[in-house]
Amino acid sequence: xxILSASLGLTRYRIxxxxxxxxxxxxxxxxxxxxxxxxxxxxxxRSFGWTNIDDMLDMNWTQSPPEKAxxxxxxxxxxxxxxxxxxxxxxxxxxxxxxxxHNKEQGxxxxxxxxxxxxxxxxxxxxxxxxxxxxxxxxxxWNPSANRIYLTTTNSKVRALFEDYFALTFELHLExxxxxxxxxEVMGEDAAPKLENLEPTIFV
Numbered sequence: 001x002x003i004l005s006a007s008l009g010l011t012r013y014r015i016x017x018x019x020x021x022x023x024x025x026x027x028x029x030x031x032x033x034x035x036x037x038x039x040x041x042x043x044x045x046r047s048f049g050w051t052n053i054d055d056m057l058d059m060n061w062t063q064s065p066p067e068k069a070x071x072x073x074x075x076x077x078x079x080x081x082x083x084x085x086x087x088x089x090x091x092x093x094x095x096x097x098x099x100x101x102h103n104k105e106q107g108x109x110x111x112x113x114x115x116x117x118x119x120x121x122x123x124x125x126x127x128x129x130x131x132x133x134x135x136x137x138x139x140x141x142w143n144p145s146a147n148r149i150y151l152t153t154t155n156s157k158v159r160a161l162f163e164d165y166f167a168l169t170f171e172l173h174l175e176x177x178x179x180x181x182x183x184x185e186v187m188g189e190d191a192a193p194k195l196e197n198l199e200p201t202i203f204v
């Protein structure tokens with residue numbers, strides 16, 4: 001989802017560790033090292049990685065650099081191949097029927113469990129190779145001076161993927177800025193017991 005969308009969901013983070021200054025100078029290099037790898041010519045089910053926020057097809061940042069004033073901007077691109085269950089069931093049934101017909105010619109009236117599993121895997125790979133991956137991109141804004149990172153989604157699976165891949169890329173760990181943690185940041189960590197015992201209030 002683009003940061004320039006008229007409406008969007010945002011997840012806010014802070015980096016737990018102190019970020020070394022030398023690491024900030026290495027951000028462009030690390031983004032390219034862990035950039036998105038295209039899977040159009042493969043049968044892979046999924047691929048993800050960093051790409052240019054200005055053009056999700058630009059994995060080398062030739063269109064524009066990730067540095068924007070005091071910010072770093074980039075996107076997490078996620079391509080996924082999805083085979084509709086009905087399509088998979090149809091082609092798997094066709095393959096099983098052919099296998100059963102072949103076995104009957106050999107005097108067998110069944111297909112073993114292991115062979116059924118193998119056939120399904122073969123059918124799945126064949127269908128994946130004929131299916132275009134569906135691309136999605138999620139923009140990231142990183143403000144090092146304020147120790148804030150913004151991700152343009154609230155989807156839990158994408159958030160988990162982003163958090164893990166960010167840690168792998170930069171060896172830094174993220175903490176979501178939930179209302180609880182934001183209150184602790186303002187009031188201090190000593191306020192945690194009081195905040196934990198608060199009960200929600202209904203205003204209407």
